[in-house]
Amino acid sequence: MPGERLGLSPDNRTLTVLGVPWGDAGTYQCEVRNPVSTNRSESTTRTHGNALSVPCTEMLPRPTVTPNQTLVLENGTFTLTCNSSPSTDTVLWLRDGASLVPSERLGLSPDNRTLTVLGAIRDDAGTYQCKVGNPPRPPAALPLVLPALPSHGDAAESGVxxxxxxxxxxxxxxxxxxxxxxxxxxxxSYRWVLNGTDTKETGSSLTFNPTTLDHQGTYECRVHNPVTGRTAWASVAVRVTGTGESPGWSNALQTQGSQCWHQCPSAVLGGARLQGAGWGDCG
Structure with missing residues (x-):
């Protein structure tokens, strides 16, 4: 209890003992409490002397970041919260070790505990950390991944x-x-389609060795992102010619006199399939 030789600061954080006798020597600790937890400071040992001043510093628990989701959709919004002791007076957010600065897309709550990112883009992916002070504690980290393409069906736009x-x-x-x-x-996930028929192949590659006439036609690769639920596709036409034939686009199996059937690769535009084909000179 405070007395003539023992004094406490107004906030009880600092204990001062005057004229310290041998009886005051020993190990001193301070205890801090809030409605959620109780913590004690590290021990401080003092011997006798003229005066003793022991500052009480709260030992903050390591902060945590919530929610612990790691996948965020492109163009979506995500919010992260730094959970730490109510007495924390400084909160700093970092991504991949670099401090984050508020912008049109990146917002912070008044106490800096909540980080909100609007219209997520690829560059927003990384490891997010919140650091708290008073005194500094090891930061809490959250790896954040943004599912990427495909975002559209059109191969030219989806990057497939x-x-x-x-x-x-x-x-x-x-x-x-x-x-x-x-x-x-x-x-x-992958699907391969040949001339409109599912080949039942589900890998990212198709290999034929040797090729036969049955392998020619229009191949379509359809990809599906299980997180975004989006599907995109791309196609290519393959022509197999016999020995000695000119490897053109004419189909030797479909001729009319001196005319041959020409077929160009198909494409997808606005959800509709476009394919160039017609009769022309052979060769």
Missing amino acids: GIDPPAPIALTLGSPLTLTCVADSIPAL
């Missing part, structure tokens, strides 16, 4: 493609590998 690109003209018996290329997070 097939490698090698069209036109593909092969000699009968030569090998062929088609690879569906898509920049997306998380991993996509």
